[in-house]
Amino acid sequence: MYELNDVTKRYGNGRGSVDALAGVDLSVGDGEFVAIQGPTGQGKSTLLQLLGGMDRQTSGTLMYDGRELGSLSEGQLTRLRAHDLGFVFQTFNLIPTLSSCENVETALVPLRVHGSERRRRAEAALAEVGLAHRAGHLPGELSGGEQQRTAIARALVKEPRVVLADEPTSNLDQETRDDIVGLLEELWTTHGVTLIVVTHDDLVAARAPRRMRLEAGRVHEELPMGA
């Protein structure tokens, strides 16, 4: 699915420049569940942005499904994000004026799914994350866990090939955190998506079959527990 070779990302120019990624080599297979850990400011978010086609690497090659993401146009990247990639954010990033169901529907807008079909699919996605009864509520009326479930439904409703989750549990209490991780794990199993989760939480990372550590702009593979 992903093939990264010596990928670097440099912010700024000259002396003030910062290397967020300093030569990342990484390979992620189709349908894998990968957790990427690491201290704050070590490039986790940058790596996720590159994998999500939201930014371009400074050097190196970043292949997604046989295509070099760095060479795609803005329009092609937008289409890729619309069709193939689902995002789950740390702060949920729901539109505050739209209901839970309407928020899920926003993911289908760029796919030109219209009217009742869009609504039907959004409701089905909400039912899958256990929020059918909260479809008409605004984000402000939902708990943190419910908001993140809505965000997960929004990521899944388009039936993406990859779900990229950025610290999906850091704004949640422990009980809710377990629920959300359980939900992600379950969806990964049932939908067969490639799931890449960036987290600094060991307990969350422990649920992933494959764990990476990002430090000083480089990725280190961690051996599975008990190996």
Next chain:
Amino acid sequence: MFFRYLSRELRRRSRQALVVSLGLAVGIGLVVAVTAMATGVRQAQGTVLHSLYGVGTDITVTRAATGGPPTGGFQVGAGSDRQRISRDRVLTSPGQASFDASEADTIAKLDGVSGTVGGLDLSLIHLNGKLPSFTFPSQGAARAGAPTAQSSAVVTPGELNVSTSSVSGVDTTNVSIGPLSATRLAQGRTFTLSDAKRDVAILDAQFANQKGLGVGDSITIDGTSFTIVGITSPSVQGAGSDIYLPLAKAQTLAGAKDQINTVYVKATSSKTIATAKRAILQADPKATVSTSSDLAKQVTGSLSSASNLATKLGSWLSIAALLTAIALATLLTIAAVGRRVREIGTLKAIGWRTRRVVGQVMGETLVLGLIGGALGIGLGIAGAWVVTKVAPNLTATVSSAQGFGGPVGAAGGNPFSRTISVALHASVTPSLVATAVGLSLAGGAIAGLFGGWRAARMRPADAMRQVV
């Protein structure tokens, strides 16, 4: 999704939406009210000019008087009661020279001229009452040997009333040009060709009312009795003559056989007025040729002030207010988009195209523009209504010596000028409403373009950086 998202966003930012809409509303309202007022003033000017010239007249030709004022005096009769008098004196209008009536035919043949009629404008001064009397004491009553030869007289004060009326000599062959064309027939009939040599008159309604005269009655002017065949009212208050007579009769009264002092000219079209004016001046360099636009420049008084106010100060004020409102709307929109960086970044991250995000922002500002426009049109109509209700009648003063062909008004004041009163109707036309809608949409679009530009510059990664 577009409209649902749009309406919810506007509701969420209702206070800001209100500020933007009200700002645009004030700007649009001012534009509507000022333009309505300017339109009203223009219409009033048109009415005034038509009332002075007559609807069918495009140009008037006069000549300035070269000699002194008209001469002539009142002769006291030799009757037994030498103190009682009742006399009319007919004078040509001051400041205007008379010339041969054939001048009208000469002008009629010039380029750009469709037709002409001659007119003779006169002032009728009526003196009525008792002259003062002087009684000298008898010789015997004087003391002999008095040191002075001066004898004292007893003066009995007289009682004289002087009234002035304006008289227009009208060419009865064509009443569609000239002074009668500026009036509306209220009773009776207008002049016909056969009236040329008859002793008939048409009176102004107000004058007739003052004198207690009506159609069928007669009025005596300088010893000649004229039968009243019609009563007219001027198109605006203060315009028109008191008495209209057939031209030949007016000439006889003034002792000016075959003389006129005004030529009323109709141009072949509004585009040939300037050509006709040039041709007339070439043919007769001494003539004073006035077109409606010349006359418009000579109009003074509150109408002129209102025109200046509406076109200069008002226009600038409304443009300044509109620009301020658009600038305010733009700044608020840019600020609002800036606050939605996470939201817009998220939409871009999940695959919304930049065009769609910009469209969403522009849609919001266009709706605000339309709301502002609707409120503004309402404000403007209310403003125009208030202007129409509150504004007193506008007055226009035109100098008669400067080539304005009408007779001297009887209303008094400066005998060389005439003051006309006309009501101001600030009118909101459909095209003005359409312009206001266009302006409000343009205001919304400008704010939306800047807001959209801000949104378009946001990259999904930039937007996420604050939260990732």
